[in-house]
Amino acid sequence: xxxxxxxxxxxxxxxxxxxxxxxxxxxxxxxxxxxxxxxxxxxxxxxxxxxxxxxxxxxxxxxxxxxxxxxxxxxxxxxxxxxxxxxxxxxxxxxxxxxxxxxxxxxxxxxxxxxxxxxxxxxxxxxxxxxxxxxxxxxxxxxxxxxxxxxxxxxxxxxxxxxxxxxxxxxxxxxxxxxxxxxxxxxxxxxxxxxxxxxxxxxxxxxxxxxxxxxxxxxxxxxxxxxxxxxxxxxxxxxxxxxxxxxxxxxxxxxxxxxxxxxxxxxxxxxxxxxxxxxxxxxxxxxxxxxxxxxxxxxxxxxxxxxxxxxxxxxxxxxxxxxxxxxxxxxxxxxxxxxxxxxxxxxxxxxxxxxxxxxxxxxxxxxxxxxxxxxxxxxxxxxxxxxxxxxxxxxxxxxxxxxxxxxxxxxxxxxxxxxxxxxxxxxxxxxxxxxxxxxxxxxxxxxxxxxxxxxxxxxxxxxxxxxxxxxxxxxxxxxxxxxxxxxxxxxxxxxxxxxxxxxxxxxxxxxxxxxxxxxxxxxxx
Amino acid sequence: xxxxxxxxxxxxxxxxxxxxxxxxxxxxxxxxxxxxxxxxxxxxxxxxxxxxxxxxxxxxxxxxxxxxxxxxxxxxxxxxxxxxxxxxxxxxxxxxxxxxxxxxxxxxxxxxxxxxxxxxxxxxxxxxxxxxxxxxxxxxxxxxxxxxxxxxxxxxxxxxxxxxxxxxxxxxxxxxxxxxxxxxxxxxxxxxxxxxxxxxxxxxxxxxxxxxxxxxxxxxxxxxxxxxxxxxxxxxxxxxxxxxxxxxxxxxxxxxxxxxxxxxxxxxxxxxxxxxxxxxxxxxxxxxxxxxxxxxxxxxxxxxxxxxxxxxxxxxxxxxxxxxxxxxxxxxxxxxxxxxxxxxxxx
Numbered sequence: 010x011x012x013x014x015x016x017x018x019x020x021x022x023x024x025x026x027x028x029x030x031x032x033x034x035x036x037x038x039x040x041x042x043x044x045x046x047x048x049x050x051x052x053x054x055x056x057x058x059x060x061x062x063x064x065x066x067x068x069x070x071x072x073x074x075x076x077x078x079x080x081x082x083x084x085x086x087x088x089x090x091x092x093x094x095x096x097x098x099x100x101x102x103x104x105x106x107x108x109x110x111x112x113x114x115x116x117x118x119x120x121x122x123x124x125x126x127x128x129x130x131x132x133x134x135x136x137x138x139x140x141x142x143x144x145x146x147x148x149x150x151x152x153x154x155x156x157x158x159x160x161x162x163x164x165x166x167x168x169x170x171x172x173x174x175x176x177x178x179x180x181x182x183x184x185x186x187x188x189x190x191x192x193x194x195x196x197x198x199x200x201x202x203x204x205x206x207x208x209x210x211x212x213x214x215x216x217x218x219x220x221x222x223x224x225x226x227x228x229x230x231x232x233x234x235x236x237x238x239x240x241x242x243x244x245x246x247x248x249x250x251x252x253x254x255x256x257x258x259x260x261x262x263x264x265x266x267x268x269x270x271x272x273x274x275x276x277x278x279x280x281x282x283x284x285x286x287x288x289x290x291x292x293x294x295x296x297x298x299x300x301x302x303x304x305x306x307x308x309x310x311x312x313x314x315x316x317x318x319x320x321x322x323x324x325x326x327x328x329x330x331x332x333x334x335x336x337x338x339x340x341x342x343x344x345x346x347x348x349x350x351x352x353x354x355x356x357x358x359x360x361x362x363x364x365x366x367x368x369x370x371x372x373x374x375x376x377x378x379x380x381x382x383x384x385x386x387x388x389x390x391x392x393x394x395x396x397x398x399x400x401x402x403x404x405x406x407x408x409x410x411x412x413x414x415x416x417x418x419x420x421x422x423x424x425x426x427x428x429x430x431x432x433x434x435x436x437x438x439x440x441x442x443x444x445x446x447x448x449x450x451x452x453x454x455x456x457x458x459x460x461x462x463x464x465x466x467x468x469x470x471x472x473x474x475x476x477x478x479x480x481x482x483x484x485x486x487x488x489x490x491x492x493x494x495x496x497x498x499x500x501x502x503x504x505x506x507x508x509x510x511x512x513x514x515x516x517x518x519x520x521x522x523x524x525x526x527x528x529x530x531x532x533x534x
Numbered sequence: 535x536x537x538x539x540x541x542x543x544x545x546x547x548x549x550x551x552x553x554x555x556x557x558x559x560x561x562x563x564x565x566x567x568x569x570x571x572x573x574x575x576x577x578x579x580x581x582x583x584x585x586x587x588x589x590x591x592x593x594x595x596x597x598x599x600x601x602x603x604x605x606x607x608x609x610x611x612x613x614x615x616x617x618x619x620x621x622x623x624x625x626x627x628x629x630x631x632x633x634x635x636x637x638x639x640x641x642x643x644x645x646x647x648x649x650x651x652x653x654x655x656x657x658x659x660x661x662x663x664x665x666x667x668x669x670x671x672x673x674x675x676x677x678x679x680x681x682x683x684x685x686x687x688x689x690x691x692x693x694x695x696x697x698x699x700x701x702x703x704x705x706x707x708x709x710x711x712x713x714x715x716x717x718x719x720x721x722x723x724x725x726x727x728x729x730x731x732x733x734x735x736x737x738x739x740x741x742x743x744x745x746x747x748x749x750x751x752x753x754x755x756x757x758x759x760x761x762x763x764x765x766x767x768x769x770x771x772x773x774x775x776x777x778x779x780x781x782x783x784x785x786x787x788x789x790x791x792x793x794x795x796x797x798x799x800x801x802x803x804x805x806x807x808x809x810x811x812x813x814x815x816x817x818x819x820x821x822x823x824x825x826x827x828x829x830x831x832x833x834x835x836x837x838x839x840x841x842x843x844x845x846x847x848x849x850x851x852x853x854x855x856x857x858x859x860x861x862x863x864x865x866x867x868x869x870x871x872x873x874x875x876x877x878x879x880x881x
Contacts, residue, residue: 036688039746046746047688063690063701065713073746116745356751443717444754445724487717 035060035078037069040116040136050080055345072115072135072349089344092128094147095154095167096251097277098299099334103198103366104167105129105146110362111353117141133346142346151251158339159185164347166337169200169251169296170258186340195336196430197354199369200296201318202256202330205282205303209289212236214307214315217329217512220260223292226269231290243272244284244293252278255332256294259514294330297323298367310509314387321376323369324415327507327518333430334368373441374415375526378408388505404501407453411527414438418478418522422461425470425477435478438524439485448493453525454478456500459516464502471522472500478522495529558582560589564838567593568846572609580621586638589837591624595634596649596833598622607855644668649834652677659692666700672840675703675735676828682739683825708736718752722760722783731790734764734824760784764794766823768815769866777811784814792844793827800853804872812870820864820873821856830856 036047037058046069048060058069058076076082093104105121108131112119116136123129131144147153147163154166155176177188186193204215212235215223222228223241232238245268246253253268261267275281278299285291286302295303297318308329309315322328336351343351353359360370388401416438418431427435442452456471456478475498482496483489508515558578567575576597582590597610598618616627623630634646648664652673658681665674678700681689693700708730712718720740725733741761744750753761759780762770771777788795801813818824830852832843843849854876861868861877868874 034691037746039685044685044743044746045688046743047691062687063693064706064710067713067743067747069746070748073748440719444719444721445727446721446754448723448727487715 033078033080035076035081037074037076039074046074050078053082056348072141072345089141089346090143090145091165091344091347092145092147092157092163093165093167093347094149094157094163095165096151096169096334097148098279098296099167099169099198099251099368100146100154101129101148103363103368105131106362106366107354107359108133108144108146108350110358111350114353114356114358115349142344144346150249151254152249155337158337159183161341164338164343165351168335168337169332170254171333171335172337180339184340188337188339191432193338193340195351195354196333196371196433197336198334198360198363198371199323199326200298200332200334201323201328201369202252202259202294202332203297203300203318204292204294204306204308204330205285205300206292206306207286207289208302208304210236210292210304212306214309217308217310217509220308221264221266224256224261224268224272224294225264225266226271227266239290242288242291243269244281244288244291245272245274246278246281246294247274251332251334252281252294252296256330259330259332263513296332297369300367310515311511312506312509314383314506314509316383316508320364320369321374321415324371324374325417325507325523326419327417329508329512329514329518371437373437375412376415378411378413381408381413384505384507387507400501400504404455404505407455407499407527408525410530411453411525414441414524414526416524418474418524419517420474420520420522422459422516422520425474427477427481431478432481435481435485439482439487442482442491442494443487447526449529450526451495451497451529452482453527454482454496454498454522455525456498456522457505457519458503459519460503460506460510461516462503468500468502470500471502472498474520475500475522560587560837563590564593568838568843568848572607576609576621583624583633588637588639588642589834591633591637592642592646592649592834592837594622595632595637595646598632599634599650607851611859645670645836649673658686659689662700663694663697666698668836670835671699671703672831672835674700675705675732676831678703679705679735679739679828680825683742685742687743704730704732705735705739708732709739712736712740718749719754720749720752720757721754722756725757725760726783726786729790731792734787734791734794735828737761738764738824756780756783763815763818764824766818766821766826768812768819771815777815781809781811781814792841793824793830796827796830796844796849796853800850800857801872803850803854804876806872806875808871810870810872813872816868816870816873817853817857819866820860821853822860826856827853 033050034047035050035058036045037060038045046060046062046067048062048067050058051061051066052059053071055071057071058074060067060069093100109119109121112133117134118138119134120132121129122132128145128147131146132140133142133144134140147157149157151166151168151170154163154168155172157163158166159180172188172194180186180188188194204220206212212231215234219228219234223234224243224245226243228234229241230238231241246256248254248257248268273284275284278295279301281293281295282299282301282303285293305318307315307317310329316322316328318328318330323331357372360372364370364372416434418434419428420426421428454475456473456475458467458471462470479496479498503519506515506519508518510516510519558581560582563575563578563582566578576594579590579594583594613621619627619630624633624636625631632650634650637643637646645668648661648668649670652661652665658677662674662677665671665677678690720737725737730736738761740749741753744753756779759771759775760783762768763780763784784794785798788798797814797817801810801817805813821827830849832838832840857873858877868877
């Protein structure tokens with residue numbers, strides 16, 4: 010048995026010894042001293058070190074380690090002060106929570122100082138207790154958030170609505186970049202606007218077409234919409250607030266209406282909810298995350314389709330008053346800890362915190378075909394949809410034993426171009442499929458259209474959109490695809506509306522590509 | 535009774551030369567050790583060693599040196615010094631020396647020293663190189679893995695360019711492939727589909743580095759639970775952990791992971807007619823996890839190939855002895871009904 014070893018010895022002795030280590034070798038030690046790495050220094054970008062080791066090039070979080078070696082940069086970073094400014098609830102509550110979770114995630118700590126007369130201050134430190142940053146949270150509303158990043162008084166603006174073209178033009182003129190570009194705009198969460206009344210109000214649902222009439226003051230008595238005979242008391246947010254702006258965009262502007270002068274304008278969504286909860290004749294709109302003690306009314310579309318506000322319908326943006334939550338930054342360099350924090354927001358712990366605070370996270374959810382009853386009601390209810398029983402049967406056959414993924418891709422009218430969120434969602438879907446958790450399944454990308462145009466051309470357009478998503482997805486997958494995971498694109502045209510085609514927002518919802526995961530069943534021969 | 539047997543054997547050896555030894559081959563002695571009782575097989579090996587068989591000398595040297603890899607057993611632990619001298623060591627009573635330092639064949643002196651010294655000193659890379667150089671790659675890989683697992687990833691950089699294939703260690707190759715793959719997601723499904731026998735060693739090493747490399751976001755909840763179990767921290771599992779799936783995953787992975795298969799085989803040996811999902815999980819807790827499983831390995835690869843040793847029932851005996859002994863110091867309640875029976879002596 011020792012014969013093999015005896016042959017190795019003389020060969021081994023003949024081999025010279027030279028080490029891999031070079032003059033540019035650095036040693037990186039974790040702050041707790043428990044882990045050390047060394048390798049050839051390749052790069053330092055202010056956030057990470059890249060070193061070449063025997064297991065390949067490694068990228069190491071510069072804030073987690075100290076660097077030893079002649080080529081180490083002089084200092085990773087000095088403590089930095091910066092501000093985050095914007096929507097009161099998102100900044101004051103959610104971002105305070107996210108910073109707390111971020112502190113835990115980096116193994117450090119946060120200390121929050123609440124100031125009754127001013128913004129909250131959050132001190133972020135690493136696991137050694139060294140101060141990394143002092144962060145000011147300014148809960149001043151969306152418009153002030155934009156003003157603050159324009160003037161340089163904040164590094165990040167948090168908005169509950171997208172920046173307008175006019176606002177973006179001002180930034181561009183000032184040389185601060187295009188805030189709608191993927192580098193400067195991030196969607197970090199979703200939310201739903203909900204119509205609320207007091208719990209003592211007997212009304213349970215409200216017609217979509219009545220919303221503008223009520224909030225513009227054309228409908229003034231509850232009896233006109235099925236309630237008791239009494240005056241309607243309106244509460245609202247200012248039109249520049251995120252809630253006010255999104256409500257105007259989705260409801261008031263398409264109807265050519267404005268919020269009635271008689272409405273009581275309140276400062277925050279929480280104030281609105283509190284006021285309405287205490288007023289049996291009150292009605293308003295607030296965010297789902299701020300409903301508090303008020304009652305949420307269902308919204309019934311013109312064609313009878315009624316979609317409840319749930320995390321799934323908000324993630325798919327099928328709930329008619331869904332909104333996206335944005336962060337904006339200028340093209341100026343961000344403080345290192347803010348860049349690190351923005352990377353954290355996309356992680357699972359951060360998205361869990363978003364959900365816990367009442368917002369809707371961007372994480373992927375699944376819904377079985379059995380729970381898609383609305384799909385079939387909506388297919389037969391509208392009268393403007395060209396559909397045959399054969400088409401419905403074909404769609405149903407494809408969706409049997411399938412789960413719908415909450416990721417849904419949307420398109421401009423007549424277009425097959427993916428929008429900003431869709432680009433992020435392509436990456437999200439590619440990452441999810443790459444986990445290997447979906448073996449023995451196939452991915453169905455199913456395109457649908459609104460009812461504008463002929464049935465045949467809509468069927469063609471829906472297939473084209475699904476093909477567009479498929480191409481983008483395949484190019485985002487490592488290696489250009491996953492073995493054993495077929496990805497099919499198909500189009501069913503206008504046959505499955507999930508909102509009424511009578512309204513612009515409804516048509517926006519219907520122009521989509523859905524993602525389904527179908528069990529791959531092999532039948533024995 | 536044991537001492538009488540040893541003295542009788544020693545007397546036979548010293549008085550009757552090699553008559554008994556000549557009648558037993560090293561293969562028979564090794565087979566007896568892997569499948570039979572320690573008392574009889576170690577006596578056979580002792581006779582062979584004293585008659586100049588270097589394979590027997592290497593085995594006994596390692597068993598004397600290093601009880602867990604050598605064959606942790608009540609019998610070996612229960613030997614007093616004189617019994618140990620007579621049975622496991624070379625030289626005269628009172629002046630005995632470990633066989634690894636007293637090998638009959640001088641050409642093997644360096645091998646003996648490499649095996650004898652790999653757990654001492656502050657040069658794990660040097661120790662691993664010596665083991666690798668003299669044909670003990672599994673032991674060398676274990677030394678490297680322990681070095682990484684102790685956080686000294688920096689020492690890997692001191693491995694010489696000429697390293698006798700040490701850098702080809704399976705778990706280092708696994709880490710290299712993982713780092714080169716743009717898809718960093720680590721899920722149980724991915725692990726199940728991975729045919730590498732060293733995937734658990736690689737996974738645990740990557741987990742050790744995950745924080746500084748910002749890789750934790752790529753670990754799924756289920757893989758984190760799996761890692762907790764493998765590290766002997768099953769008590770940290772959340773209340774909603776799916777023990778049925780996790781147990782099935784462990785059994786599936788154990789089909790290609792020989793160290794993990796030891797715990798799986800042991801629980802199958804102990805279990806009665808009902809399935810006990812806690813057995814593997816809690817037995818790993820008791821023995822302090824995968825690191826201990828890795829320490830159950832062939833004493834000398836040159837004599838008993840690693841795969842032959844791991845396939846034997848002897849490794850399950852060793853694991854059982856470890857569970858029983860370490861349970862004496864285990865403070866948590868025993869959740870597994872199988873382990874309750876085993877530890878109460880009913881099993």
